[in-house]
Amino acid sequence: MSILAKLSVSGDGKYHTFADGTPAYSARFDEVLSFHDIDNAYQVAPVCLNGQAWHINETGEAIYPHKFNRTFGFYCGLAAVVENDDWFHILPNGFAAYAQRYAFVGNYQQNIAVVCNKDGFYFHIDKLGQPLYENKWIYCGDFREGIAVAQAENGLSTHIDKQGRFIHSNWFLDLDVFHKGFARAKSDDGWHHIDKSGKPIYAQRYASVEPFYNGFSRVETHSGALQIINEQGNVIRELRAAKNDDFGALSADIVGYWRTFTIAAAADLKIFDYLPNNTAQLAIHTNTLEKRLTRLLNALAELGLVKCEQHIWHVLPKGAFLNTNHPMSLASAAIEYRGELMQRWHSLTQLMQEDIKADDIFKQVSLSKEHTQRHHNMLRSYALKDYQELVCYLDIDKGDVVFDAAGGNGLLAQLILDQFPSSNVILGDLAGVIDSSEFNNKRAFDLFETWPVKANKIMLSRVLHDWNDTNALQILLNAATSLQHNGAIYVFEMLLDEYSFGGSLCDLHLLTVTGGQERTQSQFEALFKKAGLCIDSVIKKDGLVTVMKLIRT
Numbered sequence: 001m002s003i004l005a006k007l008s009v010s011g012d013g014k015y016h017t018f019a020d021g022t023p024a025y026s027a028r029f030d031e032v033l034s035f036h037d038i039d040n041a042y043q044v045a046p047v048c049l050n051g052q053a054w055h056i057n058e059t060g061e062a063i064y065p066h067k068f069n070r071t072f073g074f075y076c077g078l079a080a081v082v083e084n085d086d087w088f089h090i091l092p093n094g095f096a097a098y099a100q101r102y103a104f105v106g107n108y109q110q111n112i113a114v115v116c117n118k119d120g121f122y123f124h125i126d127k128l129g130q131p132l133y134e135n136k137w138i139y140c141g142d143f144r145e146g147i148a149v150a151q152a153e154n155g156l157s158t159h160i161d162k163q164g165r166f167i168h169s170n171w172f173l174d175l176d177v178f179h180k181g182f183a184r185a186k187s188d189d190g191w192h193h194i195d196k197s198g199k200p201i202y203a204q205r206y207a208s209v210e211p212f213y214n215g216f217s218r219v220e221t222h223s224g225a226l227q228i229i230n231e232q233g234n235v236i237r238e239l240r241a242a243k244n245d246d247f248g249a250l251s252a253d254i255v256g257y258w259r260t261f262t263i264a265a266a267a268d269l270k271i272f273d274y275l276p277n278n279t280a281q282l283a284i285h286t287n288t289l290e291k292r293l294t295r296l297l298n299a300l301a302e303l304g305l306v307k308c309e310q311h312i313w314h315v316l317p318k319g320a321f322l323n324t325n326h327p328m329s330l331a332s333a334a335i336e337y338r339g340e341l342m343q344r345w346h347s348l349t350q351l352m353q354e355d356i357k358a359d360d361i362f363k364q365v366s367l368s369k370e371h372t373q374r375h376h377n378m379l380r381s382y383a384l385k386d387y388q389e390l391v392c393y394l395d396i397d398k399g400d401v402v403f404d405a406a407g408g409n410g411l412l413a414q415l416i417l418d419q420f421p422s423s424n425v426i427l428g429d430l431a432g433v434i435d436s437s438e439f440n441n442k443r444a445f446d447l448f449e450t451w452p453v454k455a456n457k458i459m460l461s462r463v464l465h466d467w468n469d470t471n472a473l474q475i476l477l478n479a480a481t482s483l484q485h486n487g488a489i490y491v492f493e494m495l496l497d498e499y500s501f502g503g504s505l506c507d508l509h510l511l512t513v514t515g516g517q518e519r520t521q522s523q524f525e526a527l528f529k530k531a532g533l534c535i536d537s538v539i540k541k542d543g544l545v546t547v548m549k550l551i552r553t
């Protein structure tokens, strides 16, 4: 506890005062910051005047002769200073505490400071300027309760200890340090609190949450209500009702198909291929009635896909994906989702009551060349978006036979071949799909019959989610049979979060369209175990898809 008389910053921020408001000294500065104790023996404060900065004692005198560009308070006996572009810490005598210079340094807390090196990487140092561990981060924060937040290059954050070791294996979009055992964490569907094992302590997600204060936290729901919740996530008090118009929001959800049909009509007419243009020209290109086309364009503008300036319609960034020439065009997806895929959703109610199975959508698609091309153009765009960043992490060796099983029209197979040109990549799919693929090395096959290749590496990308557990197990058993000794199976899937509802609509889509399901990692693990397989490693970047590398148990 400090026994030093507390000096305060004056109202104009240019000097310090005693408790009664009288000036503590006669000097005046451009700016002063608060006094901090050094060894509980004396107190010093940062000041600046005419572009120079230093520290003063209680009588307003400089405590060392040197001048810096910027000075901050003394914490744990050291103060952060800036000289030219160099940030470092100084001792009370004004000398540097260590030789290294940084792009940023924080204040010491519990004898540890955050620093950012000149390459833009953050880490922690001790009072001698030594790094606490080898890792470097895109960002890291101060320690509290012996744990700090560290952000990796993929933008996700986790918790580390003072040796730089992970406290748990979970990563979040944003994260806070622990306060009394709980930390604020943000995942795709919002903010919540986690415990020290990295697990959420309740299922709800919020627009924002505060740290727990004596067992209670103030939270804001996504619909704008302010609430107090307890550590079980129960609402104890409502401080403000929801701001959102729930009636209006539900109505908008109910007519969600308006968007589906508007976008699909624009894709049918290839409107985005003819932009920028005026309405009259567009009507000619798309063979439409000009007055009606104006109404469709207005609706596309309401959806944020186009804008109109001086009678010319222009594509907005989101709309660009509806141009058929875009490498990740969603024009085919727009038409597919409005067609057969949507038809199948009509049986959702019935599917809740009866264990019926729809026709095999993939066999149906593969019967028509036009439908195969459209469906697989759609899958190709999603594959390009989701797989590109993952392929370089696959461990594929020279000469490996790689079988992309049910690989569609071969986008992943091509990405693998581009990345590992000395491997032998074979694409497998249903005959109709294989016929329409331009990939060279290909075999028609059926997932449920004997597989035509023995491979060192097998890809199952977004295949298992199309099937129920019985079928998925059969596919895994067939894959394991086709695997060479010491081979590996790579399963590319979106994993459901064990603790939130994110991905549940996608799961219903699979139930209605293919009879399959989305799964959590532990649901996958249970299937792998039955097939005599186990997870060897997991590749997760900031996209939707996780890659699980499986080996024989």
Ligand SMILES: C[S@@+](CC[C@H](N)C(=O)[O-])C[C@H]1O[C@@H](n2cnc3c(N)ncnc32)[C@H](O)[C@@H]1O
Binding pocket: 362, 363, 379, 380, 383, 405, 406, 407, 408, 409, 412, 428, 429, 430, 433, 445, 446, 447, 448, 460, 461, 462, 463, 466
């Ligand atoms: C969701 S797609 C995934 C395609 C590709 N792997 C990807 O990630 O984009 C499922 C794939 O399984 C194929 N497929 C479905 N049933 C099959 C079967 N019985 N035998 C072989 N392939 C099948 C489909 O033709 C389709 O290409």
